Amino acid sequence: MPPLPQWAHARAVIREVGLRDGLQSIATVLPTDQKIEWIRAAHEAGQREIEVGSFVPARLLPQLADTAELVEYAKTLPDLFVSVLVPNLKGAERALEAQADLMLVPLSASEAHSLANLRKTPEEVVAEVARMRAARDASGAKTLIEGGIGTAFGCTLQGRVEPAQVLRCMQSLLDAGADRVSLADTVGYANPAAVRALFEAAREIAAERLWCAHFHDTRGLALANVYAALEAGLTRFDATLGGIGGCPHAPGASGNAASEDLAFMLADMDIDTGIEIERLLALRARVGQWLAGETLHGTLWRAGLPKTFRSASRSTNLYT
């Protein structure tokens, strides 16, 4: 057999973003108690990074109005790294106050998407990140700032997004004081070749500050894209339990990479995520009941684990 690739036997992190990217896209408003139960059970299943919500005005996203309470709860769980999304300085101040471990600031590399979704140009988002960095440093909080570059592989509004533009945004975010940067295929336009090329180029710029890859499964390529990103050296991937979420510009399409399917793919390739897949599948079933009427995605829940799959118990918790 040929030598194993460099990433074999490595560790990887699945960042659960179902409570944010998932719940913000669906009609059901999940009660805080159930969200807390979700976070608790996800932690028990071995998940150690969770984006629990978003500090946006409650009138815009009533589904996420309880984010401060969720951060407070999540921070009580041992070794859980708690992220939130913040769209602006006001949100960042709430994240700092809540002592979130990380705040993700979305920036759209597509001008059209940026104006439509964030009502700001990419340059204005970069300027806001500089203000967040100043606020963070002044506060003494340890909250990391992640610049998340969306529509990195194309945009349903403007179409093509040039890789050079994505990389310019990345450099600007780093220059403005972002501690981490990420790339997101917001609308499900990425393919494995594009993923590998863009993430390799991004790594040249950001090195170890290149933090996370975020894929949607709109055209069935989320897991192929994760594999391509792994090859480019990424070891952290956003995903949502049951693949919930989606994009308002792609009606009927699948949502995010499904956490349980991704956990299986990685574990089956001997990449340790610390996740006990059976527990994650049990949690998926419960969340599915809470979200009755909403469409869940993914394949593993139906097909089951292969006979050849070594039980998750072999996975030592990667944080302890």
Add this chain to the structure above:
Amino acid sequence: MPPLPQWAHARAVIREVGLRDGLQSIATVLPTDQKIEWIRAAHEAGQREIEVGSFVPARLLPQLADTAELVEYAKTLPDLFVSVLVPNLKGAERALEAQADLMLVPLSASEAHSLANLRKTPEEVVAEVARMRAARDASGAKTLIEGGIGTAFGCTLQGRVEPAQVLRCMQSLLDAGADRVSLADTVGYANPAAVRALFEAAREIAAERLWCAHFHDTRGLALANVYAALEAGLTRFDATLGGIGGCPHAPGASGNAASEDLAFMLADMDIDTGIEIERLLALRARVGQWLAGETLHGTLWRAGLPKTFRSASRSTNLYT
């Protein structure tokens, strides 16, 4: 940007196996007229390799009883490479008589699966391939013999299948006179790391006689596995329109890689398949009507082509 990988801008072939691997797995018996229309429209959409059926006794697979007629029709289409599956010498004789371009002989690397499915050990299949080769050479026919090694990534009956056993089967098939060899993940157990490792090892043995990769989407990894096989140098992939097919040992699971999704992924990576995806989607809709009540799979039919996708018209037909 980093240099493009070696396979960029290459060509690849999607071998349509829906008429065989797809139809043999479902209850509906498609009339010969509709199969002929399927073959005609697939050819019109740019498909140039089609497995039209299987020369097995009609009492075993009544769905495929018209294979000889389909070969005869398919051979009339310009530049269409016509394959059939043959389980034994008797089937091979029919394939030679029909002047199929290629006959695929299935061999299960798993002893348990081999005995359950083929009622032969792998060694007995190899011996049968030697007899087929003798018959082919004696007949003067140009029909190529492909040894298709199934359960190459594991088996629902016996569990693990050792890569060394798969490679031994491959060497034996070549020694017995197979012109081509292929690897199939019959039950949807493969992951991209395993695919890359096994296909790279297979390439060391078979070089350009390593012909095709066959993946099922049972756990959502068919396209990720195709990408990994591409990296290992493969340029020919089995797929079924609408992802029809499946495995009797994985009830409810998805079937094969969906031809239209695979055609999109490859085209979007600038790998030319000669297929006009819009036509393939139109054909999928018709076949879906013919197979009313059966489950079709795939994502592209629902999500549509991305705005950034360059029209299929750029794809020059790769055979003319």
